[in-house]
Amino acid sequence: MRLAVKSAELHQVFAAELLDRIAWFVRLRWAAGAALLAFAAAAPHAGMPLEWGRVWLVAVVILAYNGILHALLAIWRRNNQADYRWLARCTLIQILIDLAALVLLVYLTGGPGSPFLPFFTFHMVIGTIMLSARTMFIVGGGAWLACAALFLAGGTPPGHPPIPVEMRTAVLGMLACALGLTVYLTATVSSRLKERGVRLFRLAEELRDKTAELEKLLAEMRSIEARKSHFMLLSAHQLRSPLATVKTSLDVLLQGYVDLASPRAASLVAGASERVEGLLRIVGDLLELAKLRETAQRAPWASGVNLAQLAVDVADALTPVAEARQITLESSYDADVVLARGVPPDLEYAIENLVHNALKYSRPGGTVHIQVRRSGEFGMIEVRDNGIGIPPEFLANLFVEFARAANARRHTAEGTGLGLAIVNEVAETHGGRVEAESRLDEGSTFRLLLPLRGGQTQDPHVTKSERRVTA
């Protein structure tokens, strides 16, 4: 085939088309056989040479093998026969048999003077459409050689008047021209059509790919949408619970269930205030999370972010908290852990969150250790405590919004359940990750791993900030 069949699918399309054409060929052949029979019957009565009546023999042969083909075709269709090469071979065999029948017919009806000679061109047209120009040049050449051999040997069946040799040669010459031109012209037209068909098929394929892509995108967006609304639902519930407590406390006071001057009233007001504080913390964290998710591209990316420096700042800021809780804050820093790019405020927030958690879930007398060092391609901030630990069954939910383990909630009411979700978000926008290890009642270790060579988020507006003091 001139046109390379590239994809298996295209191959199948061509095969199906070839099968259709074979069916069409079989229908044509029924007509040809019937016409020949009619011709054979009419010849003796229409003043044609008496020998032409023998044409019925050819008609019977054609109709017989067409019957076989008809049956085979039904079987191929049922078995969904779609091997192009195999079908092409079958087509070639048919054309060869047809041409052999035609040569016989030409011979029986007067050789060089046969009225059936033009039918060679019809066969060439059909053959070229179904197979290829090259094949049909060879097949046509073969048919022509058969005719040439026949004509030059005499060319007429017994009973026919002889035809002069010049006449025979002239007919052969004409026949050669007719066959060659027919194949060439047909091939030109049909290859253009075929090319257009291939292009159309490729376009359809592209369209299908694009549609699939869009559908995938749509599904993704739907899932994001679902996650968002679930998160909103969770957020609303998290806000409603403390709000309900505040409302109940205020109602109790307003409706006079408690004497406003009593210590109990003061305790209720203090409790309500504590819940409002918690609400503000949740709202603050929600805003932080929303900011991280919505504006990752607009964040103040800086180049050359020194992780040790950030950790030192956080440790300094939290030292009073550690002292108040009687917890030892230890640290060890490698000064050269510098991220190619990062968002310093977000990183600081994440580190602070981890250290604050460690302090929060440690018992008095405990130790929190902060370490900053390289770990392969990553800058690593490790925060280790020997506090209450995390129940193993809870580790999987650690970074889920609003998830707080039962022991954490018992340990302290403070905590929004959003801190680690934020840390995780910061890690992801920097192309890194958070790891957690913990043993219940023995302590937890969190590692924030950030790629030194810059995160996945590409931002063209990286602002240069001077490298801060190295530790």
Added chain:
Amino acid sequence: MARKSVLLVDDDAVFVDAVSAVLETRYQVRTAANGHEALAAIATTPPDVVVLDVMMDHLSEGFDVARALRSNEATRAIPIVMLTGVDEVFNVRMEIGESWFPYDRYLQKPVAPETLLATLGELLG
């Protein structure tokens, strides 16, 4: 006549404080901060009614307590009031809701003090 007793179960200490102030005007009030404490308190002295929060240490802790009470011959008759911020649609979503709910009344936080008192009044006669 001795006052009837209410067991108030909720993990929010401030909420417990506020609601106790309301309940104490009519009932003898005991409190528990989680399901464990609640079951222990009921085993010692069964209250006349239990007011239960749903989400405490575990997502469906209140329901678990209610079911435990209903499946025990000795506690089956104790009326249960669910008082929670979790609405029923949310329950079904979290797949903790079932076709039967093991409680007598369902109140959503925040509840008006008089509504709570009225509900308990209905249950305790």
